[in-house]
Amino acid sequence: MEMKSVIRSLRILEAVAQHQPVTVGELAKLYDIPKSTVQRTLVTLHEAGWLRASRGDTTRWEIGARVLTVRPAALQGASLFAAAREPMVRLRDALNETIHLSVPDGLDCMVVVDRVDCDRTVRTFHQIGDTSPLHATATGQVVLAHLTTAEVEEFIAAGLESYGEATITDPAELRAELQRVRREGYALNRNQYRPDVAAIAAPILDADDTPLAALAVSMPDSRYEPDRLPELGRLVAETATEITTRRLG
Amino acid sequence: MEMKSVIRSLRILEAVAQHQPVTVGELAKLYDIPKSTVQRTLVTLHEAGWLRASRGDTTRWEIGARVLTVRPAALQGASLFAAAREPMVRLRDALNETIHLSVPDGLDCMVVVDRVDCDRTVRTFHQIGDTSPLHATATGQVVLAHLTTAEVEEFIAAGLESYGEATITDPAELRAELQRVRREGYALNRNQYRPDVAAIAAPILDADDTPLAALAVSMPDSRYEPDRLPELGRLVAETATEITTRRLG
DNA sequence: GCACGCCATTCCACAATGTGGCACGGAGTT
DNA sequence: AACTCCGTGCCACATTGTGGAATGGCGTGC
Incomplete structure (x- = not known):
């Protein structure tokens, strides 16, 4: 609606993150934005310290270290990480399956912020930074x-997108499932978002x-x-309860 | 030089990160920017998904989880913070001195990304986000x-700026020092960048x-x-070795 | 109960700002 | 030598962002 240049710049920043290291031309083609505009934006983001240019035969751009200074409050001081790490490792050792920690970004999505891998040949793979919808994941x-309830209804009103047969798209079904989750203390997801997971x-x-977090x-x-x-x-x-009490203790 | 609105928006984003949760008015006062401009910027950053509004009696803004999806390629995969936090706290407890974690931004600078303070009255103070030159800090x-060697020579060729008497500005001296660091496994800096540190x-x-990272x-x-x-x-x-192995394990 | 101060939010005339088609120079290819 | 792809620089234009002033809500003190 407003500040189009800012919104576009952030899009380009995210695009660089996904394709780094990337060139001006590649970005321009991928997102169908005039090359000169992309160029100007990259230089500006570089000036601000958010991007680095790695100069070889062609100039390639990548995310700079500055972004690491910008973190959600819940993760600052990293009390969540510190509290979670050891219990996560123990859980992995107990089950020998991949453990991960995700935080909600409002009602928009869950973001994976930490993980502990198992050593099996066949295992699930979640990159740190991966996002997923709230209603289709455990x-x-x-x-x-x-x-x-108000927040849940707001979320439902925004629509329950389907990602396959198993996705819960019926509001009533989701409400019932959430009640079950509250009662049991855990959620189960089989193939609701990604098949075979x-x-x-x-x-x-x-x-x-x-x-x-979850x-x-x-x-x-x-x-x-x-x-x-x-x-x-x-x-x-x-x-999870142990992490909660550790963090608050 | 160009795209002032973008640069200012990123400044505001960093400001939110440092003061979150923060109000429009506070930001406007702190950075001496008209309130309406700050307001417009915050709404835009929110639209782009980078900020969250926590509405109470007055609207407060904070960093959303989305930023976590944007990170330097080198740090993708496993979280540095998560692995580092607990060992850092233990080191602080052992020494009762301030510990910090810095990440290189190419050859440009080191960026402080996390810290654990000691409780002494007189202590060093590094803000998260502070930058410093590679050759003048530990x-x-x-x-x-x-x-x-090629990278080091490229760095040296760009010039070794002096920040005081103790700064190493002689290429030969720097090469010797780096060899010593490799041999010993650690670096010592006395007053090379900031006096009395x-x-x-x-x-x-x-x-x-x-x-x-370091x-x-x-x-x-x-x-x-x-x-x-x-x-x-x-x-x-x-x-540091413990953090390295934790991160990779 | 009225006036005041502080708050986030909205409006709008103005001009500063970002836009993008085009052109340039270099490197690699035909 | 002609062509193509690259990153980069230019500049007339009008879209876009600006910020002072106004609005309305809320709590406080007189």
């Missing part, structure tokens, strides 16, 4: 389950019970054993 | 010491041994005891 559902998540709460174990769906769900759910939930 | 020297740093390396303990020069250098150096180097 981590997102756990967050939704601890928001106010199963995940179990539990919430990490702030002092006022708002959901700060802890999840994820695995290929082929390795998911329904019989073990209560055991896994309890384990993930206990670990 | 953190920068450990990074230089783990780059290729002593710091000891060690490298955090990636899987291919490129330097990702861990440092810094103190007023008056508190530096030459006798303890081997002990401190070893401690910092061990902690």
Whole structure:
């Protein structure tokens, strides 16, 4: 609506992040923006310290270290990371499956902020920085389950996009699922967002019970054993609770 | 020089990061920018998904989780912060001096990205986001010491600016110093950049041994005891190594 | 209960600012 | 030598951002 140059510059910044190291021409083609405009924007972002130019035969651009100084408050002082790291490693060791930690970006999406890998040949792969929708992932559902009814309804009103057969797109079904999550203390996702991926998540709460993050174990769906769900759910939930208390203690 | 609105918007973004959660008025006063301009910028950054508004009695702005999707290529995959935090706290507890973590921005500068303060009355003070030259700081020297000869020569060719009597400005002297750093595993800086500041740093390396970051303990020069250098150096180097292995494990 | 101060938010006339088609010089290819 | 692709620089134009002033809500003190 306003400040188009700023919005476009941030788009270009995100584009550089996804394709780094990238050249002016590539960006111009990819996003169909005049080359001179891309060029000017890159130079400006460089001036501001957000981009670095790696000069070889052709100039390639990449994200500079400055962005690391800009972090959400919840992650500053990194008390979340510090509290989460050790329990996450223990959970990985107990299950030998990939563990990850995600935080909500408002109602927009979940963002993966840390992970501990297992050593299996076949395993799920989540990059730090990956985003996913709230209603179609175990981590997102756990967050939704601890928001106010008003917030959940606002989220539902924005529409429940489908990512395959298993995605919950019916508002009533989602409300019922969230209630189940609240009762059980964990969420289960089988193939709702990505095919062949199963995940179990539990919430990490702030002092006022708002959901700060979600802890999840994820695995290929082929390795998911329904019989073990209560055991896994309890384990993930206990670990998440431990992180919550560690962080506040 | 150009795209002033973009540069100003990024300044405001960084300002929010440092003062979050913050109001329109506070930002306008702090940076002496008209309130309406700050307002417009915040709304725009919000539209772009980079800021979140936490509405209470007055609207407060904070950094959204989206920024976490934008990071330097070298740090993609596993979180540096998560791995570093706990060892940093332990090092602070052991020494009761300020610990900080810096990341190189190419050959341009080091950027402070995290810190753990000590509780002494007199202590060094590094803001997150502060930058410093590679050749005149302990953190920068450990990074230089783990780059290729070609890169180091490129850096030297760009000129070694002086920041006082203690700054190493002679290329030969710098090369010798870097060799010493490689041998010992840590760098010592006394007053080379800022007067009356002593710091000891060690490298955090990636899987291919490129330097990702540097861990440092810094103190007023008056508190530096030459006798303890081997002990401190070893401690910092061990902690840095621990972060390296944690990050990769 | 009225006046005041502080707040976030909106408006709008003005001109500063960003735009993008075009052109340039260099490097690699035909 | 002709061509193409690259990153970069230029500049007339009008779109875009600017910021002082106005609005309306809220809490405080007189």
